[in-house]
Amino acid sequence: MSFQKKLLAFAAVSALSAATAVPAMALENEFHGMFKFMGYQTNALAGGDTRDILRKDAHSGFFAEQRARIMYIAKANDNLKLVTHFELDTRFGGIATGYKGTTGNDSGNLDADQLTLETKNVYLDFNEPATGANFKVGMQPWADAYGSLFLLADMTGAIGTKKVDAFTGQLGWFRFDDNTAANAITGPGQLTADLIVADGKFAVNKDVTIGATYYNIQNDTGLAATAPYELLHMVGVNADVNVGPANIKPFAAYQWGEKNSATDISAYMAGAVAKVKTGPGAVNLSGFFLSGDKGGTDNNAFQTVTAGTTYFNPANMWILVRPNQAINTSTSLTGNDLTVGGRGAIGVFAGYEGAMGKTFYNANVGYMRTAEARGTEKKSLGTEVNAQVGYKIYDNLSASAAAAYVFLGDALNSKTTADRVGTYAQTADSDNPYLFNVQLSYAF
Numbered sequence: 001m002s003f004q005k006k007l008l009a010f011a012a013v014s015a016l017s018a019a020t021a022v023p024a025m026a027l028e029n030e031f032h033g034m035f036k037f038m039g040y041q042t043n044a045l046a047g048g049d050t051r052d053i054l055r056k057d058a059h060s061g062f063f064a065e066q067r068a069r070i071m072y073i074a075k076a077n078d079n080l081k082l083v084t085h086f087e088l089d090t091r092f093g094g095i096a097t098g099y100k101g102t103t104g105n106d107s108g109n110l111d112a113d114q115l116t117l118e119t120k121n122v123y124l125d126f127n128e129p130a131t132g133a134n135f136k137v138g139m140q141p142w143a144d145a146y147g148s149l150f151l152l153a154d155m156t157g158a159i160g161t162k163k164v165d166a167f168t169g170q171l172g173w174f175r176f177d178d179n180t181a182a183n184a185i186t187g188p189g190q191l192t193a194d195l196i197v198a199d200g201k202f203a204v205n206k207d208v209t210i211g212a213t214y215y216n217i218q219n220d221t222g223l224a225a226t227a228p229y230e231l232l233h234m235v236g237v238n239a240d241v242n243v244g245p246a247n248i249k250p251f252a253a254y255q256w257g258e259k260n261s262a263t264d265i266s267a268y269m270a271g272a273v274a275k276v277k278t279g280p281g282a283v284n285l286s287g288f289f290l291s292g293d294k295g296g297t298d299n300n301a302f303q304t305v306t307a308g309t310t311y312f313n314p315a316n317m318w319i320l321v322r323p324n325q326a327i328n329t330s331t332s333l334t335g336n337d338l339t340v341g342g343r344g345a346i347g348v349f350a351g352y353e354g355a356m357g358k359t360f361y362n363a364n365v366g367y368m369r370t371a372e373a374r375g376t377e378k379k380s381l382g383t384e385v386n387a388q389v390g391y392k393i394y395d396n397l398s399a400s401a402a403a404a405y406v407f408l409g410d411a412l413n414s415k416t417t418a419d420r421v422g423t424y425a426q427t428a429d430s431d432n433p434y435l436f437n438v439q440l441s442y443a444f
Contacts, residue, residue, distance in 0.1 A: 030073040037440040039064040044319050044331075044406075044433035064092040065108075069120070079129070083140075085121035120154050133162040142174065145199065145213050145238045146251045147271055148311040149288055149338065150304055159197065170199040176305065177221050193219040195305070207242040213253075217305070229265060232257035232303055245277040255303055267291045267302040273314040281354020284364070286314035292344020292372035301344055307337035315349040316364040318404035319433050320384040333368075333381055333412065333433070340381070340421060344371030360398075363387040370411060376418045380409025388437075396444055402437040 041062045068088045075081040094109030107114040123138030137158040144150040159172030177193035194217065201211040215234040236253030250272040257265045271288030290302040304310045313324040322332040334340050338347075351364030368381040383406065390400030411421040413430050 026076070028075040030071075030075060032071040032073070032444060033069050034441070034443040035066065035068045036442070037064065037066045038325075039438045040435065042433070042435040042437075043431060044435050066090050066092070071121075079127040081125050083121060083123055083125055085119075087118040087120050088116050089118070090116060131162065133160050135160045142172070142197075144215070145211060146236060146253055146269065147273060147286070147288060147314060149269060149271070149290065149302075150215070150234065150253075151195075151309050152311050153305070153309040155195070157195075166203040168201045170197065172197040172199075177219070179221075191221045193217065193221050209240040211238045211240075212236070213238070217257075228298060229257055229259045229303055232265065247275045249273045257303075259297075259299060263297055263299045265299055265303060267300055269302045278352075279354065280356060281352060284314065284316060284351045284353060285349070286312070287346075287348040288312060289346050290339055290344045290371060292339070292370060293342050294372045294374055296342070296374060298342035301339055301342035304339060307335065307339070310336070310338050312338065312347065315347060315366055316351050316362065316386075317349065317366050317384050318386050318402065318435050318437070319406050320366050320368055320382060321347065325437075325439070333406065333408075340370050343374065343377075343421070345369070345381075346371055358392040359389065360392070360400075361387070361389045369409065370421060373411075376416075377421055378410035378414055378419045381411050381421070382406045382408045382413075386435075397440070397442045399440050400438070402435075402439075404435045404437075406433045408432050 039062065069085065071083070071085045073081050073083050090108040092108050107116045119139065121140050123136050123140040125136050127134050135158065139154060139156045141154050143152040155174040155176050157172060157174030159170060161168065161170045174195040174197070175192055176195060178188055179191050196216040198214040199211065201209055203209045213236050217229070217232040219230055232255060234253055234255045236251060238251035239249065241248045252270040253268065255265055255267040259265050269288065269290045272286065274285040276283045291300055293299060293301040311324065312321050315321045317323060320333055321338070322336045323330055338345055345368055347366065347368040349364065349366035351362055353362035354360070363386070365383070365385050367383045369379040370381065373379050384404060386402065386404035388400055388402035390398050392398045408430060410419055414420050
């Protein structure tokens with residue numbers, strides 16, 4: 001090839017590169033994320049198996065794991081952006097193939113080289129110019145207005161938000177099941193489970209905001225694992241009130257619908273979260289009530305979307321309620337099912353958090369019991385005490401150590417088999433669960 005042809009080829013490639021780079025150059029690229037390392041010494045998180053959590057002389061040992069999250073936002077302007085969010089989890093030493101149903105695809109195995117990238121969110125976030133409403137379309141995070149007792153999850157769907165003076169309204173649709181493998185019909189859109197969300201909030205003044213919601217689920221998949229109902233309606237009210245040094249968030253909701261085409265659902269829930277500034281920190285108070293069913297039909301039991309997508313982070317528990325700090329190997333005394341198999345639950349929690357310079361700390365206590373008992377079952381699940389102290393090494397990096405211990409109640413530790421709660425207590429005279437945790441947390 002002559003020098004002239006080489007020069008022309010180079011010019012053509014350079015021009016093409018410049019042309020394709022123009023849109024990217026117009027974007028504002030944002031990167032955010034986090035890295036968290038955790039080490040555990042515990043008898044309470046053995047692979048997320050409740051048999052290991054409660055069994056006498058349960059497995060106890062030290063293990064470590066890490067989680068990294070990477071968020072990239074392609075921002076065209078203040079009214080349009082694409083949000084992507086990915087996650088990488090690793091158990092140090094890896095997880096063997098077949099271990100408690102796992103595939104063994106864990107990069108913590110020797111020599112790494114495993115694919116562990118998980119998709120959390122991919123959605124378009126834009127403001128529609130004609131109406132001024134904000135829309136989010138795609139795979140996105142969503143949480144209910146009730147402490148996440150009904151649902152907290154990443155889901156595919158679309159939601160619109162519009163603010164008019166002191167009123168903010170939301171209308172959304174999410175699909176959380178579409179022709180799962182267990183269904184005979186494999187065509188998309190034929191057997192589905194959908195969630196419709198309508199949410200409104202009104203700011204009465206700077207200290208008082210009141211809200212109301214309507215959630216609707218239509219589930220025709222026929223799978224109890226997805227949801228034990230075919231039609232569910234849920235209406236609720238909530239508030240956010242500032243009174244002096246206290247912030248109080250009460251809420252209540254009622255459910256009705258159809259379960260298995262034969263049973264009518266009538267259930268309710270209530271709760272509150274409060275934070276009171278005191279001294280160098282704040283007192284945290286929270287509690288909830290989920291109605292239960294004595295007979296096992298669950299028609300009076302508060303319904304959640306699935307057991308694994310409910311949380312109550314204001315509790316600040318490590319074992320009694322699914323923790324908000326753990327990574328993959330997290331579970332609670334009831335296997336992350338706050339309805340306790342349809343029995344319902346009552347939980348009350350209190351704690352104090354504060355900071356002195358670069359040192360931060362918190363201590364908490366919580367108690368849970370079932371709302372209803374079946375047969376001769378006992379109701380008390382247990383009482384947890386925990387504490388954590390940490391230090392900010394840099395503005396974005398902190399290190400901490402925590403300890404938690406649960407005094408099991410009779411519903412999980414009775415020597416009489418009939419007194420224990422269903423499958424949640426596998427062995428009489430169970431060991432009280434404990435946990436020691438150290439962690440490094442980096443956010444950017």
